[in-house]
Amino acid sequence: MNVVVDTAPAQRREDAGSGAGLRGLLWLTWRQHRWTLVATLVLAGVLAGWMTYLSMELTDLWHQCHETFCPENSPQGRRLGGSEPLSLTLAALERLVQYMPLLVGLFIGVPVLAREHEQRTLLLAWSQDVSPTRWLWTRLGLLGLFVATVTAVVGVVSDHLQRTTALVGPVTLFDYLPFLNTGMLPVAISLAWFAVGVALGGAIRRTLPAVFAVIAGFIGLTYLVQWRYPTLMEPLSAHRPIGGPNLDVLRGNALVVDGGMVDYGIDGPSGAFTASGRELTGVELQRLCQPDNGTGETLACFARNHLEQHLLYQPGSRIPDFHLIVASGYLGLTALALLAVWWIVRRIDLSAG
Template identity: 65%
Template sequence: MTPITRPRLAAHHEDDTESTATPGAGFSGLIWLTWRQHRWTLLGTLVLAAVLVGWMTYLSTELTDLYHQCHDMRCPEQSPQSDRLAGTSSLVRTYSYLSRLVQYMPMLIGVFIGVPVLSREHEQRTLLLAWSQDVSPARWLWTKLSLLGLFVAAVTAAVAVTSDHLEHALANVSIGSMFQHETFLNTGMLPLAISICWFAVGVALGAAIRRTLPAVFGVIAGFIGLMLFVQLRYPTLMKPLSAWRQIGAPDDGLLDDNAMVVKGGLITNYGINYEGDELTGVYDASHRQLTSTELTRLCPPTDAPPDLSCFADNHLQQFLQYQPGSRIPDFHLIIGAGYLGLAAVALAAVWLIVRRTNLSAG
């Protein structure tokens, strides 16, 4: 690091020292500095998180109450409970809004808490003053990151626990797998791991770019890009199980409620292309894939609702690749470790950038 010349504090304007100087040296002074610089962001985050947790807790209670009203089973269609679940002012609609907020919470943390840590110091050109006190630049950096990181971890842990409870409450009363991408990212402690990751990435981008607005756009683009990549790739992080399944036969229990179908799935007349001579994904008893022409000749299309009796009578099958619900904890561990690994890389980059920062340039 470039040698630091310690200036006399009195030579600086009062406005500059207000944002960087501490009332005392050491750890207590850095706590005061961190609070002074980030207090409004921290208070706003705390209020929004409290509202989100309270709203999700209320919704979980409502969904659990419906589950008990339906005798601890999924509510039948056309029942009052089902109408309340999916009506005009439905609980499911409210859930979808809250679910989106939880999914995009890490991006907001990266933008509003992570990016300004160093980008604001560069833009206001206060690094020279901030790092020429009795605290070294490394200690200044790691203390601020620890304080803000602990705050992020505490807030997002509370959101993660409440979100996981809400997802399980909804799964009890509606059809859907806990392995679905939108649901999966909101369960376990993934919201915590992802939030820590994007907090660290936000700090790193702010340190590297040294401008708040470009760094914010970098966080947004990186978050959306990585989220889409995970959505595309996570079904095959572990090799899927495979099985042949007869179409139209009684449920064989192969797929549990939370299983994720990677390839194949339930074949109905809605999902079959009866035109042309393309392959359909339907196989005969010898596991030979049928074309649309062959399937049309064997089982002509029917009106809705689809009738699968012809498929069962002709012993038609489908090839299924799936992830059982029992693998959800393993997938949580893999994806959570990946995000935390990215956070570690980002923090290492921040440390290297700070070490090489030329303070004479501000």
């Protein structure tokens, strides 16, 4: 007797299971991370709103200063001084945006695998109708999309604030914090530390040690980038008269890599050069032009003697290139971390939880 088996119901159950698995992962991701995601949205909203308000305030100062730099001795310039509330607030917001990727790595990245190990729920999660690989990439995709969206919004507002600040004060967008908080870097760095957090959480399998590892890695890489980024491309050189009309090389958000300082009264090099190209010592410079205690005579003496500074600098036109180089490095780190996560998940022994 021939038996006819209808495979359609089984196929329908498989299709339903596939859809149910995706919906289940979406619900599980929200269930496990909801408070972190909500807190991230609130913090991002506060940051974006605060920076938008300050951008409007700085734009108003720019108009008051006739759409140019605000002189330091003007009321507007004094508001941008180092100890004024506006300046302190801007500095605090810069730091918050800088450390946003670290918070992403700690509170969104690390718990993805570390919490599953600590609660011993991997066996339960992966014994259902979803494979470990699908479980991994679906959750990483959902959380990564959330991180990219939120940090992109904050990054756009931060970019506008930094550019507005550069309009009214002696700030260059090539300085480390403005450079780090503009362009594509907030998104690229946040995705990198999200992936690194997941990888370290999976490798260490404990939340607290993984948190300390992420913090150590973030601090170390941050200082490495700060040290190396000014010379990612060969700097340009320029001669700049001291005490006379300044050249335009330092305008347009340029970054001084070396030079630009004049030292008085020391036996070593002063940083000041004669017209023939000989560098004066600090003692020779003091003997040539006596300090004037702020009367302006010293600068006039520099101009009369045609003294110059030799500078190595990066022009502001290179900022997009530098952004691309640094972002590519962080995205490369993201790819390596995701590859490590995939390898870690494939080697997890479910019998050990």
